[in-house]
Amino acid sequence: MAKTARLVAQGDEITTGATIDTNSAWLAERLFERGIRVLGTGSAPDDLDLLTRLLLDSSRDCDLVISTGGLGPTTDDVTAEAVAKALGVPLVENAEALEQIRARFRVIGHPMTPSNAKQALLPRGAGLLENPAGTAPGFAVDLGRSRAFFFPGPPHELHVMADRHLFPWLEAQGTAPLLRRRFHVCGVGESVLQDRLADLALPEGVRLGYKTWLPFNTVLLYGEPDAVERLERAAVDVRARVGENLLGEDDETLPQVVGRLLLARGWTMALAESCTAGGASALATEVPGSSAWFKGGVVAYSNEVKTKLLGVPEALLAEHGAVSEQCAGAMAEGARRATGADVGASITGIAGPDGGSPDKPVGLVCFGLALPAETSTRTVRFGIRGRDRVRTMAAATALEWLRRRLAAGSS
């Protein structure tokens, strides 16, 4: 049974920084979930000697090597050659691989070039791994102490091939995935979250992890395959510590939860956005089927649009300014009125880098929430952390506030 692994990513695009290697993280997470320890990752440029050395080094101390990239049709791609060199065997044409490449070109309706035939040259003795999503077949060999898998670099091809060839192989080996629970959190920073959970007493066989993906954080609980009940006990504790900042669990996303809570009341929503300029609407509609509860809204970047489309009084703008709770309240009510939605939410703030003042610094954002029975407003200071970050945080905060109000039973 495979207990340890190393990951290899190949290509000049990695070693010149043209591409960020996301494949290794994707694989590492899935191996971790299966209880396999990754002893390291490595990359090499399109260089036969450097890649051969990396493969030999990587296969010395672990059960499993997984390599991505370098299987393309061009002369740059030397993975098969490096594997043959590491094994001390020749490259031979694999008839089945050649037929799969031909079939693939028939499907996509492009002519097959002579260089594509090169992709059927595999180290002698390699096990062919069919690629249903691209022209480069994968393969597997025994190398050093390891079983070594070679997959293409494009992430969607890797994902399809790992699902088809790698994970079933691991299962057949007796590898049992760890149990996993995920708790998605919004409105509290990573360090505060870690402090809240710092002295949590975890049952045996249960571990805690974190993942930050702006503007959210996820708390992860992993359990050994036999720790079902202990994991549930730990989950109860995590929920209690995270409290009202828990926006969803496992596969749930913020817009999904907002949609579910709205649908439960038969309500629809609309947005009025100034500084986020559509970012909150785009977030709300990330989930398919959102048209059942999201009507749309107004991107009120200029004061003229705030007045014309949302009915924000000019006098209010003159007295309080566009970045004010007064304006946010009027925008939220305007979004409800203009679209006929049951709920209107609004965002108006200073994303920066310019436009701040001592009273209203960059990063200050006002929110409005117009429910059928009442309108409320609030102000959040996101600090000077860059225009993108302020806008991303503000868009999520608007939906998160609505989620919390709906969850708390506001009317």
Added chain:
Amino acid sequence: MAKTARLVAQGDEITTGATIDTNSAWLAERLFERGIRVLGTGSAPDDLDLLTRLLLDSSRDCDLVISTGGLGPTTDDVTAEAVAKALGVPLVENAEALEQIRARFRVIGHPMTPSNAKQALLPRGAGLLENPAGTAPGFAVDLGRSRAFFFPGPPHELHVMADRHLFPWLEAQGTAPLLRRRFHVCGVGESVLQDRLADLALPEGVRLGYKTWLPFNTVLLYGEPDAVERLERAAVDVRARVGENLLGEDDETLPQVVGRLLLARGWTMALAESCTAGGASALATEVPGSSAWFKGGVVAYSNEVKTKLLGVPEALLAEHGAVSEQCAGAMAEGARRATGADVGASITGIAGPDGGSPDKPVGLVCFGLALPAETSTRTVRFGIRGRDRVRTMAAATALEWLRRRLAAGSS
């Protein structure tokens, strides 16, 4: 002078896939630009033996090793210890480092904990590298064949420290940055773009590269420091081959170019978005100062909003449907009228995964462009490539079409 380098990233967060290692790509790109060849990258978990071995292996065949991560205050962080072990020297408290850590805590106003004092323990003989952005000091040592730099893992700390300590050291060594020109492209896929440039005859000392960052592609030209004129000659060729798909060069972005072209005419714009639901507006306003030419718009997700706020006739929706060039044209004109902008652009399509039909499959998107003198419409099929991707491509395509029309002198 440093000619070759290896990069090391440390931490369980890398080897368990909780964090994607973006630092190595950031460093690799900057080393490539300086003519330094990265022979490979590697990572290790928070494990003294594995990290020590990785450091020894990495410093065997190159001039420069750059390590990120593992300098934190907790017991997990073992980089300094591994370096000391690799060098065969003890860890000793660095008085200057301790004073810098104390000073940092005074600045941020938090109490310094005993575990932070651990961060002042450095391998004997290490050169201290001040960290102006965090509590973990960096350091540099001679290791194997290499000068080895150790920086903290948080990207903003790495960037500040590389600017302060690494790049000046490379310059003092005589490393001269390559010349670089960037050509940003929209509306043509990576493979078509590469075909167009495949037989380009490049002058001596000039190289070509590509970078894909959905929904754009960038063509890169690198030149040796003395190839100024040859690089310009190659740039003329690249521009001719890319043609009207060239949206900007070097630091220019699509919204910047759209804004510049609008301001040159004294025009403003507005957007009416259905399937992208604010994504195009958010893209337009990524650039600070966009309020000078972007007025806002309407997120018309429901037909009711298309009718009420944009004045799309109900009869038109009944006859042609919401996803039609007729509707796109009416939405673009409605955006102009509703906001008082000079230009209205619109997007209505089927992002999927559901809602497609044989006539109007998932990925089909209609665009409208209402200029003062005329309204035009077009349809693009983005294919079934996932909801996010269709929406991202559609948002960029709307702005890119406007850019091309403005650049061509449409009125």
